[in-house]
Amino acid sequence: MAPMWSLLLLPFVGLLWVPFYNHELPALFGFPFFYWYQLLWVPITAGLIWIVYRHNLRRGDE
């Protein structure tokens, strides 16, 4: 159970370690890195929660 739950730590690492993404380059579709990187974490986080949810469902947790 623990390894799956730890997936949920990834968004915290990815978003709270600010120096990692505090740049303008590389830009994407006109968006500086700072912006598209953080926006990208929205679907990634939703996906990670979904994976943990499916995993727990299959294990028969309520």
Added chain:
Amino acid sequence: MSGDIHWTALAVFVFFFLLVTVMGFAASRWQTGGSKKEAHLDEWGLGGRNFGTWITWFLVGGDFYTAYTVIAVPALVYAVGAYGFFALPYTILVYPIVFIIMPRLWHAASKAGHVTAADVVYGRYGSRWLELAVAVTGVVATMPYIALQLVGMEVVIKALGLSGELPLAAAFIILALYTYSAGLRAPALIAFVKDLMIYIVVLVAVVLVPSKLGGYAHVFQAAGEAFAAKGGATGLTLKPAQMLPYASLAIGSALAAFMYPHTLTGIFAAKSADTIRKNAVFLPAYTVLLGLIALLGYMAYAAHLDIKSNNDVVPALFNALFPAWFSGFAFAAIAIGALVPAAVMSIGAANLFTRNFWKAYVQPDVTPAGEAKVAKIVSLVVKVGALVFILFLPTQFALDLQLLGGVWILQTFPAVVFGLFFGWFGGPALLTGWAVGMIGGSWMAFSDGIKPVHTFLIHGNGYTLYTGITALLLNIAVAVAVQLLFGRRGRPLAASPALRGRV
């Protein structure tokens, strides 16, 4: 913006406002399974505890991403650039937190028939003082939040060219009446309309506006130049000194978000714990929207708008770039977007007053029907109070109090959440921690002139953190110390209804 009334925009606005008013009054019959059974607080205050995944998605989305957000986040981004973007990591990180905590809280509440977070705390620790602390913090933090929804409405009413306070008062009284009659079902039903409208407005805005302004690259460039011209204290990326406040504001706000009575009301009203888990997966869709809304702040630079007050950024942008009828639609979306959270907030505050003050101290033998009656009247009082607040006190007062409210509500986190996961803490330790966090947080905020961040000097280096997080760390440290020193525990884990039958 001129003082003229924009008739086309106003007509569209009034049409949608009337539509949701009819829906609000009709909502008392919705999702009741045919029969009218309002004479129970579970019915009025939690919509029968029967909202499925879709209704919860619209309700919590409509309630968490408020009208004030649509006005204030672009205003902040317009004013301070990248720093104002902390709303994005905040509204991402909130969902893993919801996924882990809220299904457990829902179980604890559902098994014992709890309606509020303070109920859950009393059920777990048996401490009237801790219950009162959580309840009072909730009500006090919510009141200025309701007032700010009125500010959001005021801004768009002004953008329509209407002056005076009568339109605002009229809109709010209508809201108060249908919340009184239909309870949580009214905002839940209206949230469908509100959210669809906001989605349409934002999608149109993020496609149309940049194409009119020469693309996103140009929008960012124009904003970057404007910040550089202002002296470069802020910009398109964070300055080194802004990084720690940025991260701590994001995590602190994410921890606080679902401690508010209005967001918790959405959780308690869910049909099952699974409903909440699914919503943790799907609610981030609103965060994409918020990220795009935030960019409206930069678009204002590319559009060369002349803006007097930061809060006018969004309405001024819409008035400048959209045809009148679409501006009316957009302003209606924002105004209706104020009604949903204002309604849920007043219901959340009314539930707290009824369960944790009226039932606890005034009338312990109150029936569920009696509770519903008290709560309905309190919801009216709360809304009138917020209206008076906005009409007669400076707006800055509400802004300051809302900021303090965020620091305060975060101090209820240990009391509400820790007991769901482990039984080590006792009520007295958590109560002491809460008190120290409240006093320490307020003191720091006041000494900084009501700013959300506090700077510490360590070895000559300044470290700036969100005050709410600092106070929370103090809160937890004191609770641990008191528990170690005077160590009486809460109830043993097995006896706690919150944990029975859990994995």
